[in-house]
Amino acid sequence: MSDKALMNRATLELTQKLQMHFPTDIPPDVLQAWNGSPKEVIQARLAEVFGRMPVARQDLLQFLGTVAIPAIAEPFIAQDEFVEDTSSDAKVKIVFLDSDFKEWFLGKTEEPIQETVLRYHKLAELSVDGPIIAELGGESKSETTLAQIFALMKIQRNGEAGALLSNGYANIFYVRGANNLLRAVVVCWVGGGWRVDADSVEDPDGWCDGIRVFSSNS
Numbered sequence: 001m002s003d004k005a006l007m008n009r010a011t012l013e014l015t016q017k018l019q020m021h022f023p024t025d026i027p028p029d030v031l032q033a034w035n036g037s038p039k040e041v042i043q044a045r046l047a048e049v050f051g052r053m054p055v056a057r058q059d060l061l062q063f064l065g066t067v068a069i070p071a072i073a074e075p076f077i078a079q080d081e082f083v084e085d086t087s088s089d090a091k092v093k094i095v096f097l098d099s100d101f102k103e104w105f106l107g108k109t110e111e112p113i114q115e116t117v118l119r120y121h122k123l124a125e126l127s128v129d130g131p132i133i134a135e136l137g138g139e140s141k142s143e144t145t146l147a148q149i150f151a152l153m154k155i156q157r158n159g160e161a162g163a164l165l166s167n168g169y170a171n172i173f174y175v176r177g178a179n180n181l182l183r184a185v186v187v188c189w190v191g192g193g194w195r196v197d198a199d200s201v202e203d204p205d206g207w208c209d210g211i212r213v214f215s216s217n218s
C-alpha cells in the first residue's frame with residue numbers, strides 16, 4: 001500500500017474517532033464562535049493541534065476553593081465606591097484606578113444581590129483570556145460583578161491574606177462594562193493599597209502562571 005493510501009486511511013480513522021469522541025459539553029457561545037469562524041481559522045487551529053504528538057492535557061486552571069460574598073442590599077454605584085483613597089478611614093484602600101477601568105466601569109450601577117459564592121483558581125500556565133473563559137464554562141459562568149470584587153477588597157482592605165492574592169500577583173475577574181462588553185478586571189496589592197486595571201479579553205498578551213482567576217459558582 002502506498003504512503004498516500006496509508007495517510008488517507010489514517011486520516012479517515014482519525015476523523016471517525018473525532019466524531020465518536022467529540023465533547024458534548026462545549027459552551028454554546030464557544031460553539032457559536034467556532035461555527036462562525038472562516039475556514040482558514042479552523043484549518044489553522046486544526047493544523048496546530050495535529051502538528052504535534054498527543055499528550056494528556058493539563059488543566060489550565062487549578063481549582064483552589066470558594067469564597068462567600070455577603071448580600072448587598074443597596075444599588076452598587078461604581079463611581080461612589082471605587083475611589084483612589086489610602087487614608088485610614090477609606091472603605092477600601094485603593095492606590096490607583098487605570099484609565100480603561102474608569103472609562104468602562106465608573107458609569108456603572110449594579111442592582112442589589114443576595115449572598116453569592118465565587119470560585120477561584122490558580123492559572124497553571126501562560127494564557128490569554130479566551131481559553132481561560134472557555135475552561136470556566138463560557139462567558140455566563142465566568143462573569144462576576146464590581147460589587148463582588150469590591151466586597152473581597154473590603155475584606156482584605158489592608159492587604160491581609162485571603163481569597164485575593166496580596167503578594168503583588170494579579171487577581172482576574174470578568175465583568176461586563178460599557179456597551180455590555182465582557183472585560184478583564186485586574187486587582188493587585190501594590191504596597192499600601194489595591195491597584196485596579198481593566199483590559200480587553202481580546203488582548204494578545206497573556207496572563208502569567210500563578211495568578212488567581214475568579215468566576216461565578218454556577
